[in-house]
Structure formats: structure tokens, C-alpha cells
Amino acid sequence: MCGIIGIIGKDDVAERLVDGLKRLEYRGYDSAGVATVHGGAIDRRRAEGKLNNLVKELAGSPLPGTTGIAHTRWATHGAPTTSNAHPHATGEVALVHNGIIENFKPLRDELIARGRTFDSQTDTEVVAHLVSELVEQGASPKDAVRQVLPRLHGAFALAILFRSHPDMLIGARLGSPLVVGYGDGETYLGSDALALAPLTQRIAYLEEGDWVVITAQGAEIFDKDNNPVERPVTISGVSGAMIDKGNHRHFMQKEIYEQPVVVAQTLKAYLQRMDDRVSLPIPDFDLSAIRRVTIVACGTSFYAGMVARYWFEQFARVPVDLDFASEFRYREPVMEEGGLALFISQSGETADTLAALRYARSQGQKIAVVVNVPTSSMAREADLLLPTHAGPEIGVASTKAFTCQLAVLAAFAANLARAKGRLTPAEEKEIVRHLAEAPAAINGALAYDEAIEAMAHHIVPARDVLYLGRGTDYPIALEGALKLKEISYIHAEGYAAGEMKHGPIALIDELVPVICIAPSGPLFEKTVSNMQEVQARGGKVVLISDYDGVQAAGEGCLATITMPKVHPLIAPMVYAVPVQLLAYHVAVLKGTDVDQPRNLAKSVTVE
Ligand code: G6P
Numbered sequence: 001m002c003g004i005i006g007i008i009g010k011d012d013v014a015e016r017l018v019d020g021l022k023r024l025e026y027r028g029y030d031s032a033g034v035a036t037v038h039g040g041a042i043d044r045r046r047a048e049g050k051l052n053n054l055v056k057e058l059a060g061s062p063l064p065g066t067t068g069i070a071h072t073r074w075a076t077h078g079a080p081t082t083s084n085a086h087p088h089a090t091g092e093v094a095l096v097h098n099g100i101i102e103n104f105k106p107l108r109d110e111l112i113a114r115g116r117t118f119d120s121q122t123d124t125e126v127v128a129h130l131v132s133e134l135v136e137q138g139a140s141p142k143d144a145v146r147q148v149l150p151r152l153h154g155a156f157a158l159a160i161l162f163r164s165h166p167d168m169l170i171g172a173r174l175g176s177p178l179v180v181g182y183g184d185g186e187t188y189l190g191s192d193a194l195a196l197a198p199l200t201q202r203i204a205y206l207e208e209g210d211w212v213v214i215t216a217q218g219a220e221i222f223d224k225d226n227n228p229v230e231r232p233v234t235i236s237g238v239s240g241a242m243i244d245k246g247n248h249r250h251f252m253q254k255e256i257y258e259q260p261v262v263v264a265q266t267l268k269a270y271l272q273r274m275d276d277r278v279s280l281p282i283p284d285f286d287l288s289a290i291r292r293v294t295i296v297a298c299g300t301s302f303y304a305g306m307v308a309r310y311w312f313e314q315f316a317r318v319p320v321d322l323d324f325a326s327e328f329r330y331r332e333p334v335m336e337e338g339g340l341a342l343f344i345s346q347s348g349e350t351a352d353t354l355a356a357l358r359y360a361r362s363q364g365q366k367i368a369v370v371v372n373v374p375t376s377s378m379a380r381e382a383d384l385l386l387p388t389h390a391g392p393e394i395g396v397a398s399t400k401a402f403t404c405q406l407a408v409l410a411a412f413a414a415n416l417a418r419a420k421g422r423l424t425p426a427e428e429k430e431i432v433r434h435l436a437e438a439p440a441a442i443n444g445a446l447a448y449d450e451a452i453e454a455m456a457h458h459i460v461p462a463r464d465v466l467y468l469g470r471g472t473d474y475p476i477a478l479e480g481a482l483k484l485k486e487i488s489y490i491h492a493e494g495y496a497a498g499e500m501k502h503g504p505i506a507l508i509d510e511l512v513p514v515i516c517i518a519p520s521g522p523l524f525e526k527t528v529s530n531m532q533e534v535q536a537r538g539g540k541v542v543l544i545s546d547y548d549g550v551q552a553a554g555e556g557c558l559a560t561i562t563m564p565k566v567h568p569l570i571a572p573m574v575y576a577v578p579v580q581l582l583a584y585h586v587a588v589l590k591g592t593d594v595d596q597p598r599n600l601a602k603s604v605t606v607e
Helices: 015-028 051-060 104-115 125-134 143-149 251-257 259-268 299-316 325-329 351-362 377-381 400-419 425-436 437-446 451-458 471-488 497-502 525-536 547-553 571-590
Strands: 003-008 032-039 043-050 067-073 093-101 155-160 167-176 179-182 187-190 201-207 210-216 216-222 233-234 292-297 320-324 339-345 365-369 382-386 463-467 491-496 513-517 540-546 559-563
Touching: 003 032, 003 093, 003 155, 003 167, 003 210, 003 437, 003 571, 015 032, 015 051, 015 067, 032 051, 032 155, 032 292, 043 093, 043 125, 043 339, 067 093, 093 125, 125 143, 125 155, 125 325, 125 351, 143 155, 143 167, 167 187, 179 216, 187 210, 201 463, 216 451, 251 571, 259 400, 259 437, 292 325, 292 351, 299 320, 299 365, 299 400, 299 471, 299 513, 320 325, 339 351, 339 400, 351 365, 351 377, 382 400, 400 425, 400 497, 400 559, 400 571, 425 547, 437 571, 451 559, 451 571, 463 471, 463 497, 463 525, 471 491, 471 497, 471 513, 471 571, 491 497, 497 525, 513 525, 513 571, 525 540, 525 547, 540 571, 547 559, 559 571
Parallel strands: 292 320, 292 339, 339 365, 365 382, 463 491, 463 513, 513 540, 540 559
Antiparallel strands: 003 067, 003 187, 032 043, 032 067, 093 155, 155 167, 167 210, 179 187, 179 201, 201 233, 210 216
């Protein structure tokens, strides 16, 4: 998955294309490139690695031209080299692509058999050749694209530039997002409204199978059957200002510190403090008939769903299925009428989650979506949109989106419980009271930042780290391990504390730190027993608990981290903070790229 942008401008576009790429880097940063038409020819600049390399390349060798396309890549087919960087071009055509052309192999063989030669190992280059072939044979750009699109299987968003028609671009969308932006005598294509934010706020979202011809005057949109269609123009409201790090060294650190504010902001939309009730953005959405909830997500969002499963079952007594989106789709799950399918996603664009959503819709489910980007595909396809108000999350490792997801999910579980007649007003009041305490408690957790930083050096030399937790602390253990892996490249695994003795305990020696997440409460003693089993075998334990927990079980630990004492309902939000901070400080000590870790991307729009 990748980010794409195209501009038909009044002036030279290369600089503005690169500015758009800066906003799209969350989609990948393996290589970047830009192409324009000038002097009757297609010209391009491409560079391996981060966008800065392309900026340097352009500084040494500027690229004129008022029509152009650009791309930031997350490699799928072919290593992240310059020759695999987009745009891919022939003499006649240059194009950028987000997604995967699944049948590229037979298409490539066919093209080679016809004498075409390839410069890259990508799946994308076949599309450039297919379109170019037809254009070389005299087809108009429009006819060429119309003929080629049905030949492509998989997922794509494309922006195509033509040497002989420098006044137009053609875009297409199937499975990967693409928007059209309308400017003043200029027209744009982009992976999202954010990319186009400084250029225009007037955005039309293409639908599945749509393709579009843009000129300076506007856009002609066609649906998958090539019928001309109108897509509504909306005002995106996305700010054009580049988000900065403020006083923080990294976006991730800034986002960790924003959590008290953004969780409060999010809760405000779901709690009615005046009458101690939880509420939904669509107050009359009927939850009373929901018999089963299916939660589907990927990555950190999946772990938020895992926490929510406990809440839905405990409060609402509704059975819950939970699955990774990438697995859910392929096991052809049985979904009974009357079910609610709940999708959790920061970006709202994760390809597997989006495909799972569409599967659930085809199975007659009501669709609820917890999403942070309100203009995303998932937000637009939901029956019940449950926004998180975390604001833009730039660090690739998700932090504030996660705690905001937890806030929404807790409130939603309480709404469901009330609708099912499982919650008395007094119980609802208690839940509201505890949730309202979360921002201050998260703030309290942040106060231990220095202590966490000071003990991070214990983790830096480790090759492997284990995280243990029980109940809702188990998903936090998984999330802690994921954070550490993602940004410090140390191998880490999260385990249900009670499962240790069924295998993972064999890994324990003095070189494998074990992080135990164990707030005092009903499950504390059981987790501590598991922790002691580790210590008895020479394992080095870092205990994350509250004052009482540390007093009771801190002895003999390698280190302890003391959290504020909180109600179990908000413990996952609070205990997320030390595991985020620990991963952050370990990564900083190791000198890795915290905000853009190797091989990852913020938004994964390929399956
Ligand atoms: C990527 C990101 C993760 C994120 C996951 C799911 O892998 O690097 O941080 O948790 O995608 O993304 P979503 O936008 O659907 O929450």
C-alpha cells in the first residue's frame, strides 16, 4: 500500500506533489517518486528510502511541468529500490499505483511475449505497459484505460499521466481509496483528503469500480460499467496545516502525552455527565435486538477489540466473536441475522478490515465502526459510526488511537448493556463515574515517565522479552509486546499469564525480561503466582502494578513501575501508558526510527 497524488495545475506542480507526499508518508516510506510532462516528454525523479531523498534529488535536478503524479511506496512486489519506485513509465504513459495487481504474472508474461521489456520487479509496471500499448496503437487515453481496467484483478487506486495529453490525468479505484479534489482552475487526485488539504477542501470520494478523467476544468466520473456518474462533492474540513511535534522529540511521544486530553475529548461524545448516562452519536440506533457481536480488526485495534470482548460479555451478557480481519474473511464465518459486526480501525482504510466489513454486510449484519478518520471508507460505510476523537495520529505505532478506542468501546458496551436491560441506573452511573476518571488517571500514569525511562536500559540488551497479563490485562500484554517489536525491533511476545506454564515458561532464563501487568484487584494474586513461577526459574521480572500491588509482590523484581490505583474498568487505558512509554524509551536508547519504523506503514491498504 502506498500514497498517491496527482495535480493538474496552473503552475509547476512538483513541489506541491512532494508536499502532498509528506502528508501521505503514513501509507509507506520505502521509496518515493514524481513524474510530469514537459517539453513533450514524460520526465520523472525517483529515490529509494524516505521522502527526503526525493527532495534532495529534486533540488539537484528540478522537474518542471504543470501536470504530474507522485507516489510514496510501501513495497509489496520487488525490493524498495529506485528502479521499483513509482511512477512506472513507458515513453507514452506514467502511472502510480496503490494496491496489488494479483494477476500481474500472466499479464507480464503476455506482455513479454509481445516484446515489451520491464524495468522493475513490481506488479504495477504491467498496467503502464497495457495502457501504453493501446495508446501506441492509436487509442485515446480514455479508451485505453477503459479497456485495461477489466483486465486487472486485485486492489488498486491508479493515477495515470499521458505524454500526448498533458492536460489530463486518469484515475481509477477498486479496493484502494481515491478522491478527486476540485480547485480553482485546478483539479487533483489523491489517496485521501489529507493529501489534498492545502490545495482544496472540495472533495468527491470515488466509489468501488469508479474511474475518472480529470482536466483543469473538472472531472468526468464513470462507474464500473462505464456509465457517467456524479459523486457528491463534500467539504472535507481536514486542516491543511502540517501537524508538528511541538516540544516533543517524536510524534509518538507527543501522541502518548496527548492521551489525557484526547480520551477526555472522546468520552465527552459518549457520556452525559449531567444525568450520569452513557450515550451514542445516533441516540435512536436500536441495540436491544442485538444477539451477538462480531468484533473484527487488525494490529493494535484488534487488541482494543480483545479488551472490549470482556466488557460486552460482562456488562451486556452478549456473546462475542473476535477475529483478525485477515483471518475472519477466509474462514467464511457463519453470521446469524440480528448480529452486530463491529469494526475497529484508526485509519478506517485497512484493506482486510474493510473487506471483512463488506463481507459482514453481505451476511445481513448491522455494521458499527469505531474509527479515528471520519472521512475514511469505513466511516462512510457504517450504519453506526462511533468516532474516536484522537486527532491525527502520525507515529506509525498506534498509541492515542488505542486508548480512545478503549474509551468508545467501554461506553458502547454500557449502551448495549442498558439496551439489553442488563444495567440498572445505579450501575450505569458507576460506569460513567469510572470512565470520567480515566483522563486524570492516564495523566497520573504519565507522571511515571522518568522512572520508566530510567529502567528502560534493562530491556535494551534483551533479545527476547515476554509480557504477561490476565483478563483485560492480557490484551495489554499483547499490545505492549507489539509496541516493543514495532519500534525497537526486539522480539517480544504477550501471553495470558496462566498459559505460561503450558510452554512459554521453557523460554525463561536470566536473559529474558518478563513484564508483568498486574493491577491489584480480583486477578492480582493469580497473576502474581504466575510471576513467581517465572522468578523461581531465575526469570527477571518487571512488575507494573499500583502501590498496593508493588508493596505486595515487588520484592525480588528486576524493577517495578507504580501506576495510580484505578478501577478495573479503566485499568486497560491506564496500563497502556507504561507499556507505550517503555517501548518508546527502549527504542530511543537503541536509536531506531521511532515514528517510521522499518518495514511498517501506518495504514495498510493491501491484503
Ligand atoms: C498497521 C499499523 C498499526 C495498526 C494496524 C491497524 O499495521 O502500523 O499501528 O494498529 O495497521 O490499523 P487500523 O488503521 O485499521 O487501526
